[in-house]
Amino acid sequence: MTSAFPFPFSLPRIGVIAALVRRDYMVQRSYRLVFVLDVFYGIVNLLVFYFISQTFSDASTADLSGAPTYFAFASIGIAITIVLQAASGGLAHRIREEQLTGTLEALTTQPITVPELSFGLAAFQFGFGMIRAAFYLLLSGVFFGVSFSQTDWVGFVTVLIASGAALASIGVMLGALVLVMKRGEVLTGAITFAMGLVSGAFFPIDVLPGWLQAIGSIVPTRFAYDGLRSAIFEGGGWGGDAVALIVFAIIGLPIGVWLFGRGLLHSRRAGTISQY
Amino acid sequence: MESNGAVLSIESLNRRFGRQEVVRSLDLAVEPGQRVALWGPNGSGKSTVLRCVAGTLIPTAGSVQIAGYRAGDLPARRLVGASLSQERSFYLRLNGRTNLLFFARIRYDNQREGARAVDALIEELEIADIAAQRVDRCSTGMVQQLALARALLGDPVVLLLDEPTRSLDADARGRLWGALQRRPKAAALIATHLDEDVKLCDERVSFPV
Numbered sequence: 001m002t003s004a005f006p007f008p009f010s011l012p013r014i015g016v017i018a019a020l021v022r023r024d025y026m027v028q029r030s031y032r033l034v035f036v037l038d039v040f041y042g043i044v045n046l047l048v049f050y051f052i053s054q055t056f057s058d059a060s061t062a063d064l065s066g067a068p069t070y071f072a073f074a075s076i077g078i079a080i081t082i083v084l085q086a087a088s089g090g091l092a093h094r095i096r097e098e099q100l101t102g103t104l105e106a107l108t109t110q111p112i113t114v115p116e117l118s119f120g121l122a123a124f125q126f127g128f129g130m131i132r133a134a135f136y137l138l139l140s141g142v143f144f145g146v147s148f149s150q151t152d153w154v155g156f157v158t159v160l161i162a163s164g165a166a167l168a169s170i171g172v173m174l175g176a177l178v179l180v181m182k183r184g185e186v187l188t189g190a191i192t193f194a195m196g197l198v199s200g201a202f203f204p205i206d207v208l209p210g211w212l213q214a215i216g217s218i219v220p221t222r223f224a225y226d227g228l229r230s231a232i233f234e235g236g237g238w239g240g241d242a243v244a245l246i247v248f249a250i251i252g253l254p255i256g257v258w259l260f261g262r263g264l265l266h267s268r269r270a271g272t273i274s275q276y
Numbered sequence: 277m278e279s280n281g282a283v284l285s286i287e288s289l290n291r292r293f294g295r296q297e298v299v300r301s302l303d304l305a306v307e308p309g310q311r312v313a314l315w316g317p318n319g320s321g322k323s324t325v326l327r328c329v330a331g332t333l334i335p336t337a338g339s340v341q342i343a344g345y346r347a348g349d350l351p352a353r354r355l356v357g358a359s360l361s362q363e364r365s366f367y368l369r370l371n372g373r374t375n376l377l378f379f380a381r382i383r384y385d386n387q388r389e390g391a392r393a394v395d396a397l398i399e400e401l402e403i404a405d406i407a408a409q410r411v412d413r414c415s416t417g418m419v420q421q422l423a424l425a426r427a428l429l430g431d432p433v434v435l436l437l438d439e440p441t442r443s444l445d446a447d448a449r450g451r452l453w454g455a456l457q458r459r460p461k462a463a464a465l466i467a468t469h470l471d472e473d474v475k476l477c478d479e480r481v482s483f484p485v
Contacts, residue, residue: 015381019378027367103365105365106379108331
């Protein structure tokens with residue numbers, strides 16, 4: 001028996017994705033304090049790295065990808081990690097919520113395709129993550145002295161969008177994992193954290209052992225961190241990173257959607273769509 | 277549509293969960309407008325059959341076809357309106373109308389058409405008060421009425437209703453059967469253990485099979 005969610009697939013309907021985004025926004029908005037707490041969390045996060053930077057203010061900044069201070073270096077790490085968490089963990093989180101509230105079965109009885117379901121469930125978290133990342137970078141500039149005078153804004157936007165697309169493909173794959181494993185969000189958290197570790201979120205990867213550096217050199221987050229730092233602090237040199245991210249997205253998104261479809265098929269075979 | 281006139285065709289349906297055989301060799305053909313009661317005690321496999329038709333469950337053996345399309349395939353899902361586990365199938369922090377509008381947006385390519393359909397159903401089923409409330413403030417019976425409205429979105433040719441009258445008062449039950457009577461071409465598969473539901477159907481299939 002073949003999949004009832006066929007692959008190759010047709011283009012997703014924008015209206016359906018917009019409906020899923022709007023629904024997630026309205027649910028999120030119903031927890032008003034979450035927005036405030038999220039901003040508070042971001043500021044505390046920035047403060048931690050700011051004071052770490054102050055503690056080691058005499059340390060050499062020669063290996064910080066052009067960043068003038070450790071804080072400037074880490075603020076990019078924080079911003080991209082937020083996008084990474086939103087893009088990679090967002091769909092997994094939504095799937096888990098749909099399982100827990102029982103709405104996943106109601107959704108899958110509707111005429112909705114796999115790309116619509118996977119992109120639609122991930123889109124709000126992803127978009128929200130991008131806005132948060134930009135907001136925290138703004139805070140870094142306004143309150144913590146990170147300079148954007150050298151920034152190539154075209155490069156900044158290009159790398160940020162390419163990063164989001166590349167990382168979203170990982171998110172869709174992890175969403176498939178949650179469909180099958182149910183409590184897979186623990187694993188998705190671990191994978192996200194590990195990717196940050198090996199790709200230079202908060203320290204240059206030169207300090208890692210060689211074998212970890214080798215892993216770090218092929219994960220997409222590495223290109224996201226490097227590309228964004230180059231665009232912001234060096235005003236150029238982001239092209240190669242952007243191309244790598246776009247190639248990763250072009251290959252990764254169809255694979256992610258296919259895996260998500262297989263995850264749904266597995267759930268329908270096992271009879272676990274309505275389970276949590 | 278199948279050549280024999282059946283809009284829903286189930287052949288040798290078998291579904292196991294591990295070693296437990298929940299449905300065994302079920303054959304059923306349902307014509308447009310026909311109401312078929314799946315009648316039997318709790319746990320006898322009625323809901324499993326509905327899920328196989330809705331496509332959220334794949335049969336272990338046998339086939340389920342809706343107007344010639346395999347159950348679960350996209351064209352089949354367009355033709356089916358399902359009210360399965362009603363209590364756990366809505367976004368609790370949104371009100372009833374917002375929930376219905378969301379599902380309508382998936383069913384209808386045109387947003388305004390979907391909104392019109394939602395408002396028409398709210399009026400037809402007399403659930404304006406329910407639709408205005410957040411779902412987590414609704415009783416089980418109120419949520420069941422919302423679930424019926426959702427199942428009717430998109431004018432489905434096959435309706436799947438899992439114990440649709442269980443928590444309804446007499447008026448709401450009347451509105452449910454009235455809504456079915458106003459859709460004489462829609463086939464309905466109704467899982468129930470209530471005799472009064474069975475009496476209003478054209479055929480009864482006793483479970484376990």
